[in-house]
Each structure stands twice: as structure tokens, then as C-alpha cells.
Amino acid sequence: MSAVAKVKMEQVFSPPRALKGKISHFCPGCQHGVIHRLVAEQLDASGVRENTIGVASVGCSVFLYDYFDVDVVEAPHGRAAAVATGVKRAQPDKFVFTYQGDGDLAAIGTAEIVHAANRGEKFTVVFVNNAVFGMTGGQMAPTTLLGQVTTTSPYGRQIEAAGPPIRMAEMLATLEGAGYVARVAVNNVKNLMKAKAALKRAFEYQTKGLGFGFVEVLSACPTNWKMNPVEANERVGKEMVAYFPLGVFKDAAKGA
């Protein structure tokens, strides 16, 4: 009988502390889970988890509090940036972030995000753009691509009826008050690393008191795109990135 050798194992990997470890309820191939993971890693890396107040929005993103182990207040549809303004002004030493979808931020919440960015509010916005209203069943969003079929654009989005898709990152980058504005994707490892770097920088804008940070993350919604996860992920890289270019549009405090 041989004794099992006791090997002292060094822990080299663990899920982020900022996540609760709840089993995902998101659809297969949905990228909310990946984005959660990236945000949680930054909460850990910045050492702010216990001093964080998250602002949940309306849509699939509302379940933020089920996944993140931080204080969370739920905002009405589109109002996360206004709620976060109140939170951050009242608790300037806390880390405050919103997590919003495109139906929320780019449609009903356009006024709130534009003015929060322009005031240079010192919180961080994670904007998940999957070009569709997800939770309500796949209706057209302001970010829906031209020709894209949704439940409210059954013949494909027409420019005459709906105008072209809105590029939020570019629009916000024009605002004098906005500090850091970037668009990233999580469709491959290379883009994941860039997304990670963008989130890190956006977090720094807050932790260093530099100003408003905004990261738009292109995301797949296989269910409402009527695609399988692989196809949906490929669509992000081909169609989404073609219209919504990736990159840093503004880094006002570069070097700081």
C-alpha cells in the first residue's frame, strides 16, 4: 500500500472575488458572463470591491446584483447614469459603476448618459452593445445594424424609418467633459485582452479621480439574433466591428 504523497499545491487561479459564483442564467453564447468576469476582475485588481456601489439598469443587465458581490441599486430604464450621479456625489470615495445595455443607454437613457459624461461625473460606465433589445424578446435597438431583422424590424432595419445605428462611443467622445471613451469586443482572445486593458483604464479614471470613464463592449445575443453561439460570435467580429470600430476614442488624461 503506497501512501498518497501530500503535494502542497499553490493556488494559481480562482474566480474573481467580486463574483458570487452563481450559475449563469444567461442564454448559451451570451457574452454578459464574459463581460461580468472582466468587470469583476477589475474590481478585484483595483481593490475596490468592498467600497463599490453598482448601479443596475433595465434589461438583461438588471441581474447585476445576482452575480456581483457588491452593493447595488437598481435604476429605472435608462436612468442609471442619473442614479450613479446621485450615488457618486453622495459617496465620492466609493467606486461607482453602471452596467447598461443598448436598449437602456442608447435609447431611453440617451439624455442621462450624455449629460453625465459631459458633467464629467467620476464614475465608470460599462455599456453592453448587442444591437438588440434582449430581455424583451429581440426588438430593434438604436444600435441595430441596417438590414438586421428583429421582431420590430421584420423586413430588416431601414434607414428611412429608423435612421442609421447610433455610435455611442464616438458621440460621447465629442463631449468636452468625457474623460475616457473606448469600444471593445470580447469575441476573441486578442480583443478580450484589449477589453481588459480598456476596463482597467476606465477604472483608473475613477480611482485616480481623473473623470468619467466609458467602455462600450460589443456583445453577442445568439437567442435574439437567431444564431448559434459560434455564428453569433463570428457576427460580432465581422458585422458589428465593421460598423462599430474598436479602439480608444478619448483618453483625455493620457499619461496620468
Place this chain on the structure above:
Amino acid sequence: MAQRVLIKGNEAIGKGALAAGCRFYFGYPITPQNDIPEFMSAELPKVGGTFIQAESEVASINMLLGAAATGARAMTSSSSPGISLKQEGISYLCGSEIPGVIVNMSRSGPGLGGIHPSQGDYFQATRGGGHGDYRTLVLAPSTAQENYDLTMLAFDLADKYRNPVLILGDALLGNIKEPVELKPYRKKPPRKDWALTGCKGRQQQILKSLYLADGELTERNWVLWKKYQSMQKEARWEEYRLEDAKLAVVAFGSVARILKSSVDMLRDKGHQVGILRPITLYPFPSQAVKETAQRVGRLMVVELNTGQMVEDVKLAAECQAQVDFYGRPPGSIPTPDELAKEILKVIKKGGAR
């Protein structure tokens, strides 16, 4: 002795808020309440507070929601059309049980209406213009002094019940200039263990109004209902020369103060008439109205609208008294003489008892 100053009703609101420890104000300009944001923008920075002129009424109520979610005392103010826009936020404040003070120095409607005094927002204030089965406490001052006093009370009640409190005034109460005794605020705001301040040393806390699990929302609504029942004890009202009255006039806010002069004039002529003035519009002082109905036998409701509170008075009176009504839609402020004449018509008409 407390300092006595001559100030506008709107300023009295601001001073009451500051005295009660409000350090966050979010608003958007609209007549006839602009003195409030103007006052707060000048005074809050002096006490380390924050004033933000928001991009909209919708944004300002949500900024209040955010600040109050962290336990801070926060206020917003507006006037009728702006209050309509805040209804979404008020519903969420109720659903998430976040306190806050919302001032409506109402103007006249519907629509853009005008800037005359009006009590056309009674239904909106007491029924809640937002969605869902909720209630808000509603305080109705009738003098600049009460603007000051009731604003302090509003913060206490908001914290006590973790619920928004509305102050319903109008163009007259906002702009009238009167002596106000600046009584010091002596209450100690409660501990807010529910507030979001980061989860250091404790479990994560969530303030939300979404409940999707089976039966969860039913339970949630019953919990809120119990709270609304417990608010009923907050009913407040004033009785004016009612002791031997044979007719009780029920009125609130600005018109109630004008009616006091009318009643004095009628009393001088030997008419036994008095006033019952609800100070809380929610909870409505139903018991006081019922007892007055039983004792006096005749009620007359006077409002600066075409008939809103009269419904609550009739419900509360439980058919124990004849209820007459005089309504004055916006456009002009009635004089004591005019109102005395209307009361006299009711007295002369006679009726039950």
C-alpha cells in the same frame, strides 16, 4: 428664541430642508418654484452640500434616488408638468423603499396650463401619478411658516417610513412673502442600516423593485401595504372656529388661508361656520372629517380645481353629512369676499339638519 425672518414661501422650503440636514438637491428650472433651486444653489455649497441642475426632471428624481440610496437626505422640487415627469422615479422610490422629499409648488394645467395657483394636482399627489400599488405621504402647507416646518417633518417622515414624501403647495404658497420663525431642527435622523455604502464588513445590500420569483411580488406588495397602513397615524389637520359650527368648510393649502378671512367675516355677521383643514392629504384625515360630519352635519369643500378632494371628503363623511362643493379652476385667486358669498349661498340653501 428662534430667528424670525421675512422670506418667500419657496425660500422657507429651502431653509427647512437645510435645517433638516438635506445636503443634496437635484432640480430643473420651472416657474413658479425657481426660488428653491436658486436658493439651494447658493446655500448648499456653503454647508458642504451638493446642488446639481439636472438635464431634466426625470434625471433629477433619479439623482435623488441615487443619493438617498446611500442614506443621504436629498430633495428635488418642481411644479406640475415637472412633477408629472418625476412620477416614474417616485414609483421606483416607493418600490425600492428609498426615502426622499419632493416639492410640488404646483401651477395650473392640464398641459402647459399657466402659472396661476391651482390645486389641480391633488389627485396626482394623493393617488400617485406613477405606476403600481403605492402611496406617498403628502403634506400640504398653507403658510410660509408651514413650508418651513413641514419640510423638516417631510424628511423625518421619509426616513421613518423609507418612503418618498411630497409637499404640495402652489404658486401662491411659493411666492408669498411672510414672517417665518426659523425654529431649530431638533430631531436626530435615524440610523440607516439599509443604505448602500459598500459591503465592507457586511453582506452585500441591494435596493431594487424587481421581483420575478414565484409569489415574491405578491408578498412584497403586502409588506408595502402594511407600511402604508402604519402611515395612517400620521394624519394631521387643523380645526379653525369649528367648536359650535353648523357648517364646516373643508379646504387645504392656499385656499384654506383665504377661507379663514371669509370665515371671520361670516362669524362677524353671526354665522356659525368653521374650517377643517387637512394638513396631510395622504394619509387623509378621514376620521376627523367623519367626526366633523357627524357633529356638524353639513360640510362644504372649497378647492382651486373643479372637484378632487371633495371625493375624499365624501368618502370620509360616509353620508353622515350633506357635502356641498365650490370649485375654482385656475386663472385668478378668489378673494375672501367672494368665498364668503359662496359659503353664504350654502348656508342659505339650507339642507340636512
